[in-house]
Amino acid sequence: MAAVDFALGLIVGLGFYYWKRQQFKHQLRLVLKSFSPRGDWVSSLPPISLMRRELTYVYQQKRNLEQQIQTWQQLVEQAPIGFLRIDEENRLLWCNQKARKLLSIDRWQPEQVRLLLELVRSYELDCLIEKTRQSQQKQVQEWTFYYTHYASTSQQESSVNIAKKIESLALQGYGFPLPEKQVGVFLLDCQALVELSKSREEAFSDLTHELRTPLTSIALVAENLIKRLNNPELRWVEQMLQEVNRLIDLVQDWLDLAQLQADPYQSLNYAVVELRSLIFSVWHTLQPIAKKQEVTLVYSGVDKINMEADRSRLIQVFLNLLDNCIKHSPVGEQILLEVKLVNKNNTSAKEDATIEIDIIDSGSGFAPADLPYVFDRLYRGDKSRTRQGQTGKTSSSRGSGLGLAIAKQIIEAHQGFIEANNHPQTKGAWLKIRLPLREKLTIDNRN
Amino acid sequence: MTLSSPANDSDRTHFERSLLRVQQDVLRMGTLVEESFRMSHQCLFEHNLDAAQQIIPLDKRIDRYYRQIERDCATLMTLQAPVAQDLRLLSAFMQLVRDLERIGDYAQDLTEIAVKLVKYQPHDCFDQIEAMSEHAQLMLATSLVALADLDRSAGEKVKKLDDTVDEAYDHLYQILANQNNIPGVVEPLLLLGLTIRYLERMADHATNIAQRVSYIVTGQRS
Numbered sequence: 024m025a026a027v028d029f030a031l032g033l034i035v036g037l038g039f040y041y042w043k044r045q046q047f048k049h050q051l052r053l054v055l056k057s058f059s060p061r062g063d064w065v066s067s068l069p070p071i072s073l074m075r076r077e078l079t080y081v082y083q084q085k086r087n088l089e090q091q092i093q094t095w096q097q098l099v100e101q102a103p104i105g106f107l108r109i110d111e112e113n114r115l116l117w118c119n120q121k122a123r124k125l126l127s128i129d130r131w132q133p134e135q136v137r138l139l140l141e142l143v144r145s146y147e148l149d150c151l152i153e154k155t156r157q158s159q160q161k162q163v164q165e166w167t168f169y170y171t172h173y174a175s176t177s178q179q180e181s182s183v184n185i186a187k188k189i190e191s192l193a194l195q196g197y198g199f200p201l202p203e204k205q206v207g208v209f210l211l212d213c214q215a216l217v218e219l220s221k222s223r224e225e226a227f228s229d230l231t232h233e234l235r236t237p238l239t240s241i242a243l244v245a246e247n248l249i250k251r252l253n254n255p256e257l258r259w260v261e262q263m264l265q266e267v268n269r270l271i272d273l274v275q276d277w278l279d280l281a282q283l284q285a286d287p288y289q290s291l292n293y294a295v296v297e298l299r300s301l302i303f304s305v306w307h308t309l310q311p312i313a314k315k316q317e318v319t320l321v322y323s324g325v326d327k328i329n330m331e332a333d334r335s336r337l338i339q340v341f342l343n344l345l346d347n348c349i350k351h352s353p354v355g356e357q358i359l360l361e362v363k364l365v366n367k368n369n370t371s372a373k374e375d376a377t378i379e380i381d382i383i384d385s386g387s388g389f390a391p392a393d394l395p396y397v398f399d400r401l402y403r404g405d406k407s408r409t410r411q412g413q414t415g416k417t418s419s420s421r422g423s424g425l426g427l428a429i430a431k432q433i434i435e436a437h438q439g440f441i442e443a444n445n446h447p448q449t450k451g452a453w454l455k456i457r458l459p460l461r462e463k464l465t466i467d468n469r470n
Numbered sequence: 471m472t473l474s475s476p477a478n479d480s481d482r483t484h485f486e487r488s489l490l491r492v493q494q495d496v497l498r499m500g501t502l503v504e505e506s507f508r509m510s511h512q513c514l515f516e517h518n519l520d521a522a523q524q525i526i527p528l529d530k531r532i533d534r535y536y537r538q539i540e541r542d543c544a545t546l547m548t549l550q551a552p553v554a555q556d557l558r559l560l561s562a563f564m565q566l567v568r569d570l571e572r573i574g575d576y577a578q579d580l581t582e583i584a585v586k587l588v589k590y591q592p593h594d595c596f597d598q599i600e601a602m603s604e605h606a607q608l609m610l611a612t613s614l615v616a617l618a619d620l621d622r623s624a625g626e627k628v629k630k631l632d633d634t635v636d637e638a639y640d641h642l643y644q645i646l647a648n649q650n651n652i653p654g655v656v657e658p659l660l661l662l663g664l665t666i667r668y669l670e671r672m673a674d675h676a677t678n679i680a681q682r683v684s685y686i687v688t689g690q691r692s
Contacts, residue, residue, distance in 0.1 A: 141618030
């Protein structure tokens with residue numbers, strides 16, 4: 024009896040065990056099926072060895088991936104552009120060699136997670152990161168990064184005595200959103216570009232400076248020759264003299280521009296100027312060409328207005344602008360010139376007052392594609408706005424392409440503002456100038 | 471030791487998170503103040519008069535940070551009742567932002583001076599004033615780095631640097647005060663006098679910041 028009981032119990036136990044085992048195998052197969060996408064496992068092998076094989080494979084894969092990550096990290100570390108990785112709370116997770124060099128991060132250790140602002144005090148960089156995180160889109164920003172040296176404990180004396188305490192670097196930053204509100208930033212060094220364009224301008228200025236003296240002597244020789252020559256040689260020399268004078272004007276304009284740009288505020292001689300009479304005197308000098316084109320000037324706005332400005336520079340501005348207008352106006356048209364007094368903050372304080380001058384012609388206007396560049400030096404977008412065709416007729420034939428650039432430079436030296444547009448009604452060029460009135464002034468309306 | 475303590479994300483409390491935010495705001499404000507100082511320098515010595523306009527919104531932002539940080543510090547101190555270094559940190563922040571804000575204000579004043587000064591010929595001692603301004607900027611940078619690193623020796627170090635500015639101030643004051651061949655109006659001299667005064671004040675505030683940093687770490691006022 025006992026033996027039968029024992030056998031029965033054994034059979035039930037074995038059955039139970041076998042059932043459990045089958046269940047476990049089934050579960051293993053299910054797990055294998057769902058986790059192994061390869062599906063090439065041989066079903067005849069016991070599932071436990073399949074599992075082992077699968078695990079080895081996964082482990083291998085993990086190792087490969089780790090190696091790949093390491094390779095990438097080494098690559099990025101050595102990359103010629105800067106890279107920063109910032110976490111959700113603006114802490115610096117990682118940065119590469121170039122970034123450390125560009126941003127002068129000298130107190131960073133890889134295992135130490137610190138706020139980015141503790142290491143780099145750049146508000147623009149902070150803004151770029153914040154903007155990228157908010158928009159979750161790629162952001163680009165250019166700025167000049169300034170690095171102020173500080174006195175560190177180890178080299179206190181030497182760092183105080185360094186020649187340059189503040190260094191600047193032109194940077195371009197690209198922000199990319201990463202998962203978990205992290206942000207990656209690439210940094211490009213644009214300093215070389217800035218220095219290059221600066222040295223190009225300097226070289227050009229030096230060249231024009233060198234050109235001035237020989238040109239003047241050529242002009243003198245030509246003038247002397249004219250007195251002694253007869254036709255046909257006389258005509259050739261006259262033509263030569265004209266061209267030489269044009270070159271001299273171009274060189275002079277360029278030198279003016281260079282000086283204005285190098286030292287805009289010191290090159291101005293401020294005096295009280297009456298604007299309306301100044302504009303009319305400019306118009307008077309332009310009478311010969313204006314008569315030829317039958318163009319008239321229509322002045323409206325304030326009658327008499329005194330302002331503080333550099334008289335000769337301001338004359339130059341209006342000469343350039345009105346000359347341009349006349350040349351692009353159709354025969355018999357008008358040039359509108361309006362002078363307004365604007366108070367910025369609606370206060371009666373005269374220091375806040377600005378003068379607004381609108382000059383509108385009825386010519387063909389600027390081509391929309393040229394608008395951003397019209398104030399650039401030597402820019403000739405639309406060939407009709409260049410003055411090549413009229414050699415000689417005017418004594419001061421300034422066909423240099425520098426007129427608007429000079430006007431802008433002068434206006435900005437006066438802390439003013441100039442803008443080019445096309446007028447919606449006349450379809451012609453519309454130049455808007457804003458100049459500060461400055462103190463010590465008297466405004467007499469219909470005096 | 472650093473300003474942001476390296477704790478794991480999981481076991482950081484609400485207080486630590488808030489503290490980190492305030493620290494970040496203080497550093498951000500420091501960056502802004504440094505930038506306005508730099509702008510005033512460019513405005514005065516490099517004739518970049520655009521900076522006089524750009525500094526106005528900057529100063530408004532500084533003011534906004536000043537008020538916000540003060541409010542946040544007060545909230546944290548009352549609601550979380552921090553002790554020891556955390557308390558010193560918060561109370562020092564409240565004082566420190568005041569110094570920063572003053573430096574920002576002086577920077578704006580300097581740009582206004584620069585706009586007035588631009589009409590006159592540069593004075594002989596302009597280079598010395600420029601060096602003084604640069605030195606004051608170096609002091610501010612040192613103080614801000616000390617704040618980030620929580621450097622206990624910062625107070626002493628910056629105090630030593632401040633002596634240079636004080637000497638320059640006395641020296642320049644003597645030059646300006648003893649000038650007897652004044653061509654034309656006296657305005658440029660007045661403006662230069664104000665400039666060196668402002669720079670000296672800015673350097674003083676920078677010293678204060680560094681001393682407060684030392685106080686945060688050591689708990690002792692120097």
